[in-house]
Amino acid sequence: xxxxxxxxxxxxxxxxxxxxxxxxxxxxxxxxxxxxxxxxxxxxxxxxxxxxxxxxxxxxxxxxxxxxxxxxxxxxxxxxxxxxxxxxxxxxxxxxxxxxxxxxxxxxxxxxxxxxxxxxxxxxxxxxxxxxxxxxxxxxxxxxxxxxxxxxxxxxxxxxxxxxxxxxxxxxxxxxxxxxxxxxxxxxxxxxxxxxxxxxxxxxxxxxxxxxxxxxxxxxxxxxxxxxxxxxxxxxxxxxxxxxxxxxxxxxxxxxxxxxxxxxxxxxxxxxxxxxxxxxxxxxxxxxxxxxxxxxxx
Numbered sequence: 403x404x405x406x407x408x409x410x411x412x413x414x415x416x417x418x419x420x421x422x423x424x425x426x427x428x429x430x431x432x433x434x435x436x437x438x439x440x441x442x443x444x445x446x447x448x449x450x451x452x453x454x455x456x457x458x459x460x461x462x463x464x465x466x467x468x469x470x471x472x473x474x475x476x477x478x479x480x481x482x483x484x485x486x487x488x489x490x491x492x493x494x495x496x497x498x499x500x501x502x503x504x505x506x507x508x509x510x511x512x513x514x515x516x517x518x519x520x521x522x523x524x525x526x527x528x529x530x531x532x533x534x535x536x537x538x539x540x541x542x543x544x545x546x547x548x549x550x551x552x553x554x555x556x557x558x559x560x561x562x563x564x565x566x567x568x569x570x571x572x573x574x575x576x577x578x579x580x581x582x583x584x585x586x587x588x589x590x591x592x593x594x595x596x597x598x599x600x601x602x603x604x605x606x607x608x609x610x611x612x613x614x615x616x617x618x619x620x621x622x623x624x625x626x627x628x629x630x631x632x633x634x635x636x637x638x639x640x641x642x643x644x645x646x647x648x649x650x651x652x653x654x655x656x657x658x659x660x661x662x663x664x665x666x667x668x669x670x671x672x673x674x675x676x677x678x679x680x681x682x683x684x685x686x687x688x689x690x691x692x693x694x695x696x697x698x699x700x
Contacts, residue, residue, distance in 0.1 A: 407433075407436075407437060407616055407617050410429075410433045410436075411433075411617065411618065413429065414426065414429060414430055414433060414575075414577055415577075417429060417430075417575065418575045418577050423574055423575060426574075426575035426576065426577065427574075427575065427576045430575065430576040430577060431576060434576070434579045434623075434626075437579075437616060437617050437623055438579075438623060438626070438627075440616060441608075441616065441623055441624075441627075444604060444607050444608050444611065445604065445624070445627045447607055448600055448603040448604040448607050449600060449627075449631065449633075451603055451607075452596060452599055452600055452603065453599070456594050456595075456596050456599075457594045465496055465497050465544065465559060466496070466497050466499060466538075466542050466543065466544025466545070467489065467493055467496045467497065467498045467499070467544055467545045467546075467547065468499055468501060468535065468538050468539075468542075468544055468545065468546045468547070469486065469489060469498065469499070469500050469501070469546075469547055469548070469549050470500075470501045470502075470531045470534055470535075470548075470549060471486070471500060471501075471502060471549045472502060472503050472527050472530075473502065473503065474500075474502040474503070474504065475500060475502075478549070479681045480681075480698075481550065481679060481681040481685070481697070482549050482550060482681055484552065484697050484698065485549060485550055485551055485552045485553075485679060486500070486549060488552050488553040488554070489547065489551070489553050491553075492553040492554065492555055492556050492557075492675070493553060493556055493557065494556070495556070495559075496544075496545075496559065497544075501534065501538075506534070509538060509542075510534055510537050510538070511537055511541060512533065512534075512537065513606065513610075515609070515610065516530070516533060516606070516609060519609060519613065524613045524614065525609060526615075529615060529620065532586070532605065532620065532621045533602070533605040533606075533609070535586075535589070536598050536601035536602040536605065537602050539589070539590060539591065539593065539595075539598040539602075540593060540598035540599050540601075540602045541593060542593055543590070543591065543592050543593030543594075543595075544562070544590055544593075545557075545562045545566060545588075545589075545590030546587075546588070546589055546590055547587070547588050547676070548587035548588065548678070550678065550679045550680060550681060551587070551588060551676050551677065551678055551679070552654065552676070552677045552679055552696075552697055553675060553676055553677075554671055554674075554675055554676075554677070554696070555671075555675045556675070557675055557676070561647075562590040562591055563591070563592065564591050564592050564595065564635075565590075565591035565592070565595055565597065565634065565635060565636070565639045565643075566588075566589065566590045566591055566639075566647065567584040567585055567586075567588065567589045567590075567639065567640065567644050567647070568584070568585045568588055568644055568647040568648045568651055568676075569582060569583045569584050569585070569640050569644030569645050569647070570582065570583075570644065570645030570646075570649060571651070571652065578619055578622055579619065579622050579623055579626045580619075580622040580625065580626065583629065583640045583641075583644065584622075584625055584629070584636075584640050584644060585651070585678075586621045586622060586625060587678065588648075588651075588676060588678070591634075595634040595635075596633050596634040597628055597633050597634030597635075597636050598634070600624075600628055600633050600634075601621075601624055601625070601628065604624045604627075605624070608620070646673075648673075648674045648675065648676045648677075649673055649674060650670050650671075650673070650674040650677075651674060651676060651677060651678050652677075652678055653670050653674070653677070654670065654677035654679065654692060654693075654696065654697075655677065655678060655679050655680060655683070657670075657692045658679075658683075658685060658686075658691065658692055658693035658697075659684075659685065659686040659688075659691050659692075659693065660691060660692055661690055661691065662690050662691055662692050662694075662695040662696075666692070667692070667695075667696065679697070685698075
């Protein structure tokens, strides 16, 4: 199944690159359904194993902000350091916890087989972070942010007191099963939200059963199941609230090498405080670009 899924993902990328909208939508709808069916048994097990009752959400577990970089701050690439510094600078009133290889066991509750499969390379650090975020959120609550999210102002704790994610982003090719309705890399809420319990339980059951990844975007297939079941009010939030959170989340990355203007900066940041970046893409050395004026301050 993994080989077939990998081949299908390659075809999906080709169709997207060729901008074949209708063909992409049809192909990806079938691709997503096949993966859903393959995962259905684990979804149902994780769903059935959830507690019958959860404490009422009190919104008091929202002081934590979690970020993960295995090698630690000193080993971060320059862009990641800038993002982490922006996080500490802008979210100054939160308890920011950087999870690394040196402190991960102080916070997480993983069974040993998760660490064993990570050490053997069966679980990559990228997918270890998927498990980690829902372990942390289910036990502590707060906000999980990828290390490559750049912050330009603070976010009130009340904003992620019960549930938080960002959505409303177009995906005309239906490349990702999320279809722009949520972001797994920026998500949070109360520790007693059933969504986090389900997601953590799903990952544990998946990796207990399998030694390889069925799809790179496994996190989104699990969130898609949670969306359909409205676990923890996830569907309600994604449909009604997420669209208002960081509507230009991806824009800074898109315009990073373009000529900077104050008008453009103001329009981009008027309703957006967090911007998803990637250190794997090229950044222009020219001084008067959005990246060098906003991120690197050159």
